[in-house]
Amino acid sequence: xxxxxxxxxxxxxxxxxxxxxxxxxxxxxxxxxxxxxxxxxxxxxxxxxxxxxxxxxxxxxxxxxxxxxxxxxxxxxxxxxxxxxxxxxxxxxxxxxxxxxxxxxxxxxxxxxxxxxxxxxxxxxxxxxxxxxxxxxxxxxxxxxxxxxxxxxxxxxxxxxxxxxxxxxxxxxxxxxxxxxxxxxxxxxxxxxxxxxxxxxxxxxxxxxxxxxxxxxxxxxxxxxxxxxxxxxxxxxxxxxxxxxxxxxxxxxxxxxxxxxxxxxxxxxxxxxxxxxxxxxxxxxxxxxxxxxxxxxxxxxxxxxxxxxxxxxxxxxxxx
Amino acid sequence: xxxxxxxxxxxxxxxxxxxxxxxxxxxxxxxxxxxxxxxxxxxxxxxxxxxxxxxxxxxxxxxxxxxxxxxxxxxxxxxxxxxxxxxxxxxxxxxxxxxxxxxxxxxxxxxxxxxxxxxxxxxxxxxxxxxxxxxxxxxxxxxxxxxxxxxxxxxxxxxxxxxxxxxxxxxxxxxxxxxxxxxxxxxxxxxxxxxxxxxxxxxxxxxxxxxxxxxxxxxxxxxxxxxxxxxxxxxxxxxxxxxxxxxxxxxxxxxxxxxxxxxxxxxxxxxxxxxxxxxxxxxxxxxxxxxxxxxxxxxxxxxxxxxxxxxxxxxxxxxxxxxxxxx
Amino acid sequence: xxxxxxxxxxxxxxxxxxxxxxxxxxxxxxxxxxxxxxxxxxxxxxxxxxxxxxxxxxxxxxxxxxxxxxxxxxxxxxxxxxxxxxxxxxxxxxxxxxxxxxxxxxxxxxxxxxxxxxxxxxxxxxxxxxxxxxxxxxxxxxxxxxxxxxxxxxxxxxxxxxxxxxxxxxxxxxxxxxxxxxxxxxxxxxxxxxxxxxxxxxxxxxxxxxxxxxxxxxxxxxxxxxxxxxxxxxxxxxxxxxxxxxxxxxxxxxxxxxxxxxxxxxxxxxxx
Numbered sequence: 001x002x003x004x005x006x007x008x009x010x011x012x013x014x015x016x017x018x019x020x021x022x023x024x025x026x027x028x029x030x031x032x033x034x035x036x037x038x039x040x041x042x043x044x045x046x047x048x049x050x051x052x053x054x055x056x057x058x059x060x061x062x063x064x065x066x067x068x069x070x071x072x073x074x075x076x077x078x079x080x081x082x083x084x085x086x087x088x089x090x091x092x093x094x095x096x097x098x099x100x101x102x103x104x105x106x107x108x109x110x111x112x113x114x115x116x117x118x119x120x121x122x123x124x125x126x127x128x129x130x131x132x133x134x135x136x137x138x139x140x141x142x143x144x145x146x147x148x149x150x151x152x153x154x155x156x157x158x159x160x161x162x163x164x165x166x167x168x169x170x171x172x173x174x175x176x177x178x179x180x181x182x183x184x185x186x187x188x189x190x191x192x193x194x195x196x197x198x199x200x201x202x203x204x205x206x207x208x209x210x211x212x213x214x215x216x217x218x219x220x221x222x223x224x225x226x227x228x229x230x231x232x233x234x235x236x237x238x239x240x241x242x243x244x245x246x247x248x249x250x251x252x253x254x255x256x257x258x259x260x261x262x263x264x265x266x267x268x269x270x271x272x273x274x275x276x277x278x279x280x281x282x283x284x285x286x287x288x289x290x291x292x293x294x295x296x297x298x299x300x301x302x303x304x305x306x307x308x309x310x311x312x313x314x315x316x317x318x319x320x
Numbered sequence: 321x322x323x324x325x326x327x328x329x330x331x332x333x334x335x336x337x338x339x340x341x342x343x344x345x346x347x348x349x350x351x352x353x354x355x356x357x358x359x360x361x362x363x364x365x366x367x368x369x370x371x372x373x374x375x376x377x378x379x380x381x382x383x384x385x386x387x388x389x390x391x392x393x394x395x396x397x398x399x400x401x402x403x404x405x406x407x408x409x410x411x412x413x414x415x416x417x418x419x420x421x422x423x424x425x426x427x428x429x430x431x432x433x434x435x436x437x438x439x440x441x442x443x444x445x446x447x448x449x450x451x452x453x454x455x456x457x458x459x460x461x462x463x464x465x466x467x468x469x470x471x472x473x474x475x476x477x478x479x480x481x482x483x484x485x486x487x488x489x490x491x492x493x494x495x496x497x498x499x500x501x502x503x504x505x506x507x508x509x510x511x512x513x514x515x516x517x518x519x520x521x522x523x524x525x526x527x528x529x530x531x532x533x534x535x536x537x538x539x540x541x542x543x544x545x546x547x548x549x550x551x552x553x554x555x556x557x558x559x560x561x562x563x564x565x566x567x568x569x570x571x572x573x574x575x576x577x578x579x580x581x582x583x584x585x586x587x588x589x590x591x592x593x594x595x596x597x598x599x600x601x602x603x604x605x606x607x608x609x610x611x612x613x614x615x616x617x618x619x620x621x622x623x624x625x626x627x628x629x630x631x632x633x634x635x636x637x638x639x640x641x642x643x644x645x646x647x
Numbered sequence: 648x649x650x651x652x653x654x655x656x657x658x659x660x661x662x663x664x665x666x667x668x669x670x671x672x673x674x675x676x677x678x679x680x681x682x683x684x685x686x687x688x689x690x691x692x693x694x695x696x697x698x699x700x701x702x703x704x705x706x707x708x709x710x711x712x713x714x715x716x717x718x719x720x721x722x723x724x725x726x727x728x729x730x731x732x733x734x735x736x737x738x739x740x741x742x743x744x745x746x747x748x749x750x751x752x753x754x755x756x757x758x759x760x761x762x763x764x765x766x767x768x769x770x771x772x773x774x775x776x777x778x779x780x781x782x783x784x785x786x787x788x789x790x791x792x793x794x795x796x797x798x799x800x801x802x803x804x805x806x807x808x809x810x811x812x813x814x815x816x817x818x819x820x821x822x823x824x825x826x827x828x829x830x831x832x833x834x835x836x837x838x839x840x841x842x843x844x845x846x847x848x849x850x851x852x853x854x855x856x857x858x859x860x861x862x863x864x865x866x867x868x869x870x871x872x873x874x875x876x877x878x879x880x881x882x883x884x885x886x887x888x889x890x891x892x893x894x895x896x897x898x899x900x901x902x903x904x905x906x907x908x909x910x911x912x913x914x915x916x917x918x919x
Contacts (some may be wrong), residue, residue: 042464079510117346119630120626125559149725149726151725152724153720153725173609179402214454231455232565235566235603268458271463272462273570284454290453383825386801390719607725
């Protein structure tokens with residue numbers, strides 16, 4: 001509100017139109033807070049009602065009907081594994097591109113092309129990225145990344161397939177956060193490094209990247225939040241087996257080529273849209289998912305606040 | 321060779337390597353267009369663009385594609401997917417303006433009108449709403465909203481009046497639009513709040529100094545100044561709304577039906593399908609070549625619309641460049 | 648010198664991995680299946696028992712999708728065996744071999760609040776083809792309002808079998824809601840007081856919906872076994888060409904072994 005000396009006009013003296021807008025603005029703001037509270041409270045209520053700690057550590061019952069027994073350990077592990085793969089694949093791509101755009105960026109048309117490409121990836125629906133993943137990983141060229149049936153058909157669904165597409169989902173937030181952080185580093189830090197005789201790449205490695213660590217952390221947290229919340233890619237590319245099933249017998253590679261499920265696909269499968277007919281399990285898993293997402297939000301908040309406090313630089317932009 | 325990797329790199333090699341890494345992203349986009357387009361090509365070559373039109377029951381047409389074998393005849397590619405395209409346009413066209421209005425009002429509230437304590441509360445609330453996974457929205461929709469609508473808002477006589485054409489169960493347009501609005505509003509709020517906060521105070525204070533009340537000042541001055549941000553927010557929200565697949569699939573009734581506005585109130589309860597939810601519904605039948613190319617044609621259409629939206633946003637923002645407040 | 652040593656070591660490791668991978672993988676055969684949702688409970692149980700009896704020899708990967716999806720997949724070589732819940736038709740790709748493994752019954756069910764005791768074939772045809780649209784026209788029904796038909800998506804084998812065995816070849820009306828599996832049909836009819844659908848006797852026996860008699864005969868396992876109940880169809884395992892290797896062993900075991908017959912007899916009817 002505009003403050004200061006002089007009389008502030010009271011809303012009772014305004015025109016009707018402005019009073020309506022005032023009321024509507026209050027309604028809109030409070031309404032959204034109410035909806036958010038309703039969602040959290042309802043999911044919390046259901047979660048407390050249906051979540052037992054045992055569920056987190058028990059494997060799902062084999063077979064589709066989940067209402068009798070079994071927990072969701074495998075989906076939990078699947079979420080973790082997928083997030084790990086996604087972030088590991090996204091980090092070099094995102095940080096490398098951000099560094100190139102922020103520090104080099106020549107020729108200009110290429111820089112614009114790269115930024116537009118990342119914008120396009122950010123704007124592509126996750127279902128299209130999922131179906132694209134299916135198109136690629138069902139090529140015989142990429143057959144080692146999943147399972148090949150006896151008749152020669154490539155299955156195309158595995159942890160590595162889903163993880164690769166998840167990295168595309170995590171790429172834009174990570175890229176934006178890193179690039180904004182690098183652009184916010186004052187020029188004098190670079191100039192000081194150059195004055196001491198360091199090359200550009202050495203400056204990047206030794207000075208700039210360490211100083212944008214919290215931006216990268218923010219970006220990674222945002223990326224993780226997007227990955228664990230994504231369902232379409234999991235439904236199409238992870239093979240939908242309740243238990244994590246490795247493919248082949250080499251320990252690490254078999255897991256990557258194997259199929260499984262995540263919390264999101266578990267919630268979907270147990271809801272009335274899927275087979276499981278186990279609403280309680282769906283609520284419990286959804287509650288766990290929501291807790292993770294809330295936790296990640298708190299982490300982003302903390303990183304943002306500590307960065308604003310510590311370095312006195314412009315804090316990382318409000319990247320959503 | 322590994323020795324060379326360990327020593328500090330000369331700048332030109334680092335630049336080239338990082339440039340190549342950045343170029344990978346462009347290749348990914350190119351690959352998306354090529355691979356999705358290649359798998360969608362049979363539908364386009366057999367049907368041209370007329371598959372977007374209407375004619376017959378699209379659900380029946382797509383169901384028949386399942387049984388056409390490994391080398392389907394040209395006639396099996398026949399599809400008229402207008403009800404699905406119409407469903408997509410309908411949900412988006414209803415959700416985005418609604419969300420924009422609510423987002424503007426809520427942003428004005430957060431930035432201008434809210435007391436400081438409420439403002440500090442609102443920002444995490446908005447971020448929370450933006451990051452709730454769509455499957456949770458879908459779960460609440462299908463377990464709470466759909467039964468509520470089906471049992472309380474639709475009367476038996478309404479169900480009976482359309483019983484020869486479609487079944488009303490509560491899952492349909494209204495629930496889908498409401499949840500979609502709640503999903504895309506936070507995205508818009510984030511962008512608009514940022515832009516509102518960066519409008520110079522002096523502009524607004526000048527208006528107030530001339531005797532305008534604060535709300536009018538915001539509406540007349542600030543909103544006009546953040547038009548690029550509003551455009552950016554709308555583009556982002558539209559892209560999100562078009563591509564939302566899982567939540568819509570859970571609450572919209574999974575019937576490729578084109579809701580008819582002439583039905584009055586019943587229009588809001590009629591089931592529908594969108595392009596994205598149709599892809600999810602058919603994702604197991606992708607072994608049938610005719611169905612596969614149809615589904616990939618849907619995906620290609622969505623991809624194309626994502627491109628078009630980015631381009632449209634850019635073009636709309638161009639004449640607004642003279643305002644230095646960017647979204 | 649270092650460089651050559653490092654490179655050759657790298658190649659050696661890659662070579663070992665490359666050779667070991669296929670060698671290790673071929674120790675256990677994987678039988679992939681896809682297809683009918685109606686036979687999924689039975690096939691899962693059979694597969695579990697088979698793996699227990701023949702440990703470390705075979706692994707099963709069972710997907711669903713509907714009988715037609717299974718037929719497409721096996722014809723294209725994407726899976727080893729297709730689970731199919733309907734008889735072969737002329738439009739099926741050539742070269743497929745159908746091995747029957749069990750018989751099952753199709754029951755008409757309504758919501759528990761709508762205890763329709765019995766329907767004649769004429770009534771069933773009239774309801775499911777969409778001629779009768781209101782519960783008030785169905786004797787014995789306590790529900791009011793329009794009939795909510797719940798059916799299957801078009802690739803379903805159970806749907807084809809239902810249309811052949813109980814609708815006299817007529818098709819279910821396109822007004823019906825199309826669910827992707829018979830489990831989903833069963834769920835939907837529990838949530839909808841005006842719902843009516845057809846499910847396998849395995850589902851109907853779960854007792855959470857009202858099972859409707861057909862032409863005076865109740866739909867339960869005993870009547871399906873005795874042959875009194877008319878709505879009966881078969882589950883098939885389908886391969887491209889005659890079954891060979893591990894697939895042939897499994898299908899043979901499912902058809903002849905005592906353990907398999909015991910499993911089938913719990914809820915279904917073994918093929919004599």
